[in-house]
Amino acid sequence: MFSENQISLFKEIFTKDNIRIIAHRSPDGDTLGSCFALCEVLKNMGKTAEVVCSDRVADKLTVLTDCETELFPTFTPDCIVTVDVATADLLGKAYCDIAAEVDYAIDHHYTNTNFAKNLILDGDCSSAGEVLFYLFKQAGIPLTEKAAFLLYAAIASDTGCFKFANTMPETHEAAANLLRYGIEIEKINKILFDEATVDYIRFECEVINNMKIYDEKIVFLPVTKEMMERYNIQDGEANGLSYLLRRVKGSLIGATLRESDEKIRISLRSFGEENVAEIAAKFGGGGHVKAAGCGIAGTLEEVEEKLLSAIRESIK
Amino acid sequence: MFSENQISLFKEIFTKDNIRIIAHRSPDGDTLGSCFALCEVLKNMGKTAEVVCSDRVADKLTVLTDCETELFPTFTPDCIVTVDVATADLLGKAYCDIAAEVDYAIDHHYTNTNFAKNLILDGDCSSAGEVLFYLFKQAGIPLTEKAAFLLYAAIASDTGCFKFANTMPETHEAAANLLRYGIEIEKINKILFDEATVDYIRFECEVINNMKIYDEKIVFLPVTKEMMERYNIQDGEANGLSYLLRRVKGSLIGATLRESDEKIRISLRSFGEENVAEIAAKFGGGGHVKAAGCGIAGTLEEVEEKLLSAIRESIK
Numbered sequence: 001m002f003s004e005n006q007i008s009l010f011k012e013i014f015t016k017d018n019i020r021i022i023a024h025r026s027p028d029g030d031t032l033g034s035c036f037a038l039c040e041v042l043k044n045m046g047k048t049a050e051v052v053c054s055d056r057v058a059d060k061l062t063v064l065t066d067c068e069t070e071l072f073p074t075f076t077p078d079c080i081v082t083v084d085v086a087t088a089d090l091l092g093k094a095y096c097d098i099a100a101e102v103d104y105a106i107d108h109h110y111t112n113t114n115f116a117k118n119l120i121l122d123g124d125c126s127s128a129g130e131v132l133f134y135l136f137k138q139a140g141i142p143l144t145e146k147a148a149f150l151l152y153a154a155i156a157s158d159t160g161c162f163k164f165a166n167t168m169p170e171t172h173e174a175a176a177n178l179l180r181y182g183i184e185i186e187k188i189n190k191i192l193f194d195e196a197t198v199d200y201i202r203f204e205c206e207v208i209n210n211m212k213i214y215d216e217k218i219v220f221l222p223v224t225k226e227m228m229e230r231y232n233i234q235d236g237e238a239n240g241l242s243y244l245l246r247r248v249k250g251s252l253i254g255a256t257l258r259e260s261d262e263k264i265r266i267s268l269r270s271f272g273e274e275n276v277a278e279i280a281a282k283f284g285g286g287g288h289v290k291a292a293g294c295g296i297a298g299t300l301e302e303v304e305e306k307l308l309s310a311i312r313e314s315i316k
Numbered sequence: 317m318f319s320e321n322q323i324s325l326f327k328e329i330f331t332k333d334n335i336r337i338i339a340h341r342s343p344d345g346d347t348l349g350s351c352f353a354l355c356e357v358l359k360n361m362g363k364t365a366e367v368v369c370s371d372r373v374a375d376k377l378t379v380l381t382d383c384e385t386e387l388f389p390t391f392t393p394d395c396i397v398t399v400d401v402a403t404a405d406l407l408g409k410a411y412c413d414i415a416a417e418v419d420y421a422i423d424h425h426y427t428n429t430n431f432a433k434n435l436i437l438d439g440d441c442s443s444a445g446e447v448l449f450y451l452f453k454q455a456g457i458p459l460t461e462k463a464a465f466l467l468y469a470a471i472a473s474d475t476g477c478f479k480f481a482n483t484m485p486e487t488h489e490a491a492a493n494l495l496r497y498g499i500e501i502e503k504i505n506k507i508l509f510d511e512a513t514v515d516y517i518r519f520e521c522e523v524i525n526n527m528k529i530y531d532e533k534i535v536f537l538p539v540t541k542e543m544m545e546r547y548n549i550q551d552g553e554a555n556g557l558s559y560l561l562r563r564v565k566g567s568l569i570g571a572t573l574r575e576s577d578e579k580i581r582i583s584l585r586s587f588g589e590e591n592v593a594e595i596a597a598k599f600g601g602g603g604h605v606k607a608a609g610c611g612i613a614g615t616l617e618e619v620e621e622k623l624l625s626a627i628r629e630s631i632k
Contacts (some may be wrong), residue, residue, distance in 0.1 A: 007334055043530050134584050160505075161476075161477055161478060161479050162477060162491070163477050163501070163502070163509065164502055164505075165500070165502040167495070167501060168495065168496045169492040169493070169496050170492070171492075172488040172489070172491040172492035172495065173488070173489065173492045175478070175488040176485040176486070176488035176489045176492065177485070178484045178485075179483070179484065179488065180485050180491065184481070185479075185480075185481065185483060186479070186481040187480040189476075189480075190562065191585075193479065193560050194559075194563050195562075195563060195565045196563050196564075196565060197565050198527075198529065198564060198565070201524055201527075201560075201563060201564065202524065202525075205521040205525060208517055208518065208521050209410075209518075209521060211517075213514065213516075243510075245511050246506065246510050246511075247510050247511060247517060248511075248512075248514060248517065249511045249514070271506075275579060281558075285364045308520040
C-alpha cells in the first residue's frame with residue numbers, strides 16, 4: 001500500500017500536458033512495459049506523452065514499444081518521469097546529465113539514490129510493473145486493455161514469468177487483475193521467455209559444447225567474439241546466456257565470460273548461499289548477492305584462471 | 317465455483333478412514349502434486365492414506381513424492397480416489413481394470429469419460445491442482461504448508477509456470493493464496509522448469525544439431541535410440557524435447573520423432589492455427605488441437621517423409 005502522499009505525487013503527473021517518460025539504459029521488459037503502460041494511459045487521457053531511452057531496444061522487446069527500436073525525444077516536456085531507474089547513471093549517456101531535472105522517479109529498487117525531485121517507491125514490489133499496477137489501482141485511474149498487457153509483460157519480465165523468489169502473493173493478485181482485462185498471455189510469454197532465432201539456438205549449443213565444470217559445482221561458459229560474429233549475435237542478446245548457468249543441475253556458482261573490445265566481461269550467478277557480489281567486487285565490479293558482474297583484463301584463458309581462483313577462495 | 321452437490325461429494329472423502337489415491341500413468345507434476353496434497357491433508361486429519369501409480373516417477377518429480385520413485389499399494393482401502401485421470405486407460409496397466417471401483421474422480425479435463433462412481437470436475441481449471449485448491453477452499457478444509465507447496469507445484473506444472481493460455485485470473489488467485497502459506501517457489505520452479513543434468517543438456521544440443529526446418533515453418537527433431545542410449549536418457553525425460561520446438565522463432569508446426577522398439581513415436585505441436593490432432597489422427601493417433609501424438613512404422617527417414625507430406629497437405 002502506498003501512502004496518501006505517494007498517491008498524491010503520482011496523481012500530479014496526470015495534471016501535466018506534455019510528459020516525457022525515460023526508461024533505463026539497456027532497456028529490459030520491465031522498464032519498457034512500465035514506461036509504455038504509463039504513456040498509454042496518459043495518451044488515452046488526451047495528453048501528449050512519449051517514452052525515450054538512451055539505448056536501442058532489443059528486437060524481441062519491440063512488441064512492447066509499438067515496434068520502435070529507437071526511442072528519441074520529439075517535444076519539449078512540462079514533466080519528466082522515470083520508471084525502473086535506480087540511479088542517475090542508469091539513465092544512460094543521453095540522459096544521465098539531466099537527472100536533477102526528473103520530476104518523478106517511479107521505482108521498485110530499495111537502492112534508488114533519490115536522484116529525482118520526487119521519488120515514488122515500493123521496494124517490496126517484484127517489478128516496476130507491479131508498482132505501477134498498484135499506483136493506478138490506489139489512485140483510481142482506469143487502465144486500457146493495452147496498458148494491462150504492457151504491465152503484465154513488465155511484471156512477467158522481472159519475475160521470470162512468476163518463477164523467481166521476488167514473486168509475492170501481491171504479484172499474482174496483480175496478474176489476476178490484469179488478465180481480467182482480456183489480455184492474451186501465451187504469445188507474449190513465448191516471445192519474452194522461449195522464442196529464439198535458429199542462429200541463436202545454434203549459438204547456444206556451441207556455447208554449451210564449450211562449457212567447463214570445475215569441482216562439480218562451478219560452471220563457466222566462455223564466449224569468444226568470433227562465435228558471436230559467426231552467429232550474428234547482438235551484444236544485448238548474449239545476456240540471455242546466464243539462463244544456461246541456471247540449468248546445470250548441481251551448479252552453485254556460474255559465470256559467462258565474454259570477449260569484448262577491452263576486457264573479458266564476466267556475468268556471475270549464485271544458486272546457493274555464495275555471495276557473487278563479493279567475488280565481482282574483487283575485480284572492481286558489483287551487483288547483487290545472486291547476480292553480479294565485472295570486467296577482467298587478459299585473454300579468455302588467463303581470465304578463466306583468475307576467476308576460478310577467486311571463486312575457489314570464496315567458497316572455502 | 318463448484319455446486320453444493322460437488323462439494324458434498326468431496327467432503328464424503330474425509331468421512332473415510334483408509335483412502336487410496338491413484339495418479340495417472342506417466343505421472344506429471346500436476347497429478348503427483350495434487351494426489352500428494354490430498355494425501356497430506358487426509359494424513360494430517362489422522363487418516364490412513366497413500367498415493368499409488370502404475371508407472372515410475374521421474375527422478376526430478378520425487379521432490380513431490382517424499383523421494384519415492386515407486387508408488388505401490390500398502391493397505392486395503394475403504395475409498396479409492398483418482399486425481400487428474402481423464403479415462404480408465406490412463407490409470408495405467410496396474411489399475412485400468414479397477415476403474416469401476418473408483419469412488420471419486422477429481423479432474424479438470426472436459427473429456428473425462430465418467431468412468432468412476434462419482435465425478436468432481438471443473439473443466440475451466442488450468443490443472444487438477446487448481447481444482448483441488450478451490451475444492452478445499454469451498455469445503456472449508458484447511459491446508460498445511462506442505463499441501464500448499466504441493467498444490468502450487470501441481471498448478472505450476474500444468475501451466476508452464478503461469479506461461480500458457482490455460483492460466484486464468486483464478487489460477488493466479490489460487491497461487492497468491494498458496495504463497496501466503498509461506499512456501500518457497502524458486503527452488504521448486506528451478507527443478508520443474510530449468511534444471512537438467514549435464515548429460516541431458518548435451519543431449520539436447522545434439523538433438524538441435526540434427527534439427528530440420530522445412531518451408532521456414534515446419535520444425536522436425538529426429539531422435540535416434542543410439543542418441544538416447546549414449547547420453548543415458550530415460551524415455552520419460554525425452555518428453556521435454558517438445559519445449560525445443562516452441563523455441564524456434566517462426567515455427568508453425570513442430571514434431572519430435574523418436575525411434576522406439578516398434579514404431580517411430582511422434583509428438584506434434586502447433587504454434588499457430590493448425591490443428592495437429594487432425595494430422596495425428598491420419599496416423600491413428602490423437603490429442604489436442606495444439607499438442608497431439610501418434611506412432612508411424614518405418615525408418616526415421618521414411619517416417620519424416622510421410623509426416624512432412626501429411627503436414628504440408630494440412631497446411632495447404
